[in-house]
Amino acid sequence: MNIVEILKIKGREIDLWLDKLMPTPDQPPQKLHEAMRYSVFAGGKRLRPILAVLAYEWTGGIKEIIYPPACAIELIHAYSLIHDDLPGMDNDDLRRGKPTCHKVFGEAIALLAGDALHDLAFELLAMAGKTDIVVEVAKGIGTSGLVGGQVDDMLSENIKPTAELVDNIHIKKTAALIVTSVKIGAMMGEATIEEITSISEYALKMGLAFQIIDDILDITADEQHLGKPIGSDIEKGKATYPAIFGLNESKKKAGELIKEAKLALPDNRDNEIFYEIADFILKRAY
Numbered sequence: 001m002n003i004v005e006i007l008k009i010k011g012r013e014i015d016l017w018l019d020k021l022m023p024t025p026d027q028p029p030q031k032l033h034e035a036m037r038y039s040v041f042a043g044g045k046r047l048r049p050i051l052a053v054l055a056y057e058w059t060g061g062i063k064e065i066i067y068p069p070a071c072a073i074e075l076i077h078a079y080s081l082i083h084d085d086l087p088g089m090d091n092d093d094l095r096r097g098k099p100t101c102h103k104v105f106g107e108a109i110a111l112l113a114g115d116a117l118h119d120l121a122f123e124l125l126a127m128a129g130k131t132d133i134v135v136e137v138a139k140g141i142g143t144s145g146l147v148g149g150q151v152d153d154m155l156s157e158n159i160k161p162t163a164e165l166v167d168n169i170h171i172k173k174t175a176a177l178i179v180t181s182v183k184i185g186a187m188m189g190e191a192t193i194e195e196i197t198s199i200s201e202y203a204l205k206m207g208l209a210f211q212i213i214d215d216i217l218d219i220t221a222d223e224q225h226l227g228k229p230i231g232s233d234i235e236k237g238k239a240t241y242p243a244i245f246g247l248n249e250s251k252k253k254a255g256e257l258i259k260e261a262k263l264a265l266p267d268n269r270d271n272e273i274f275y276e277i278a279d280f281i282l283k284r285a286y
C-alpha cells in the first residue's frame, strides 16, 4: 500500500471516531452542532490526529485510548481554521473549496462553533486521564504556540519580513500543533524522554517544511486544488518564505528540513511511516 492509501485509511478511521465523539446535529443547540460538524467534516487531511496515532503506535501502543485525544487535536485544528477565516482575522470566503463557516452560519455562530470545538477538545483530552497531555496541548496552542503565532502573523502583515520573523511565525502557528500531536501520541504510549525529544524534533522540522510548502502552494497551485483563491498571502502582505527567498530557494529549504526531520528519528526504531509522511509532504510542493 502506498502512503496516500495508508493516509486515506487512517483518515477514515479518524472520521469515524470524530463522528462518534461529536454531538449530533439533532441535539440542541442544533445550529451550533451543525456548524461544528460542517467545519470538521469539510474534507481535511487529518494529518495531525494521524500523526498522534502513529506516534502512539511507534511507542508500541495498541489500544483505542489514543483516538479521543488524537481527535481532540483535529477539533482544535478545525476551531483555529474557523476563527482564522472570520472577518476580524483573514476574512476568507472559501476553505477547502467550500464556503467558510461564517459564510454559511453567520459570524456569531462560527465564533461559538470554534469555541465549542476547543472546549470539546479539552473534555476529550481530560478524559484520557493524563494531566500531562492536557498541559502539553494547552501550551502548544497558547501564547507561545498556535495563538501566539497567529498574533505574530497578523502583526507582521505589510512589514518587510526577515527569515527570523517568518521562522518564528511558522513554528508557532503551524509546527507547534504538529509537534503537540506527536508528543501527546508518544506520551500516551509512555515513551521515554529521549523518544519524545526525537519525535518532537522530527515534527518541528517537518511542520516548518509543511508551512513553507503551504506558502509555496499559495503561489503555484491552482484554485481548485487549493480550495481557495491563489495568491491570497501576497494580497494580504503575509510574511512567507517565498516573499523572502523566492520559490526555488523555498523549495530547497523545505527539502533540507525534510532531510533533517528524518535524521532526527532514532536508528533503533521502525520509522518508515514517518519517513514516508515527510516525503509525501515535500512532494506536494512539486
Ligand code: GRG
Binding pocket: 043, 044, 045, 046, 047, 077, 079, 080, 081, 083, 084, 096, 146, 147, 150, 173, 174, 210, 211, 214
Ligand atoms: C485563529 C487561533 C487561531 C489560529 C489560526 C490555523 C491558523 C492559525 C491559520 C490558518 C492559515 C494557515 C496557513 C495555517 C497554517 C496551518 C495550515 C497549513 C493549515 C492547513 O492545514 P492542513 O493542510 O488543512 O492540514 P486540512 O484542510 O487538511 O485540514
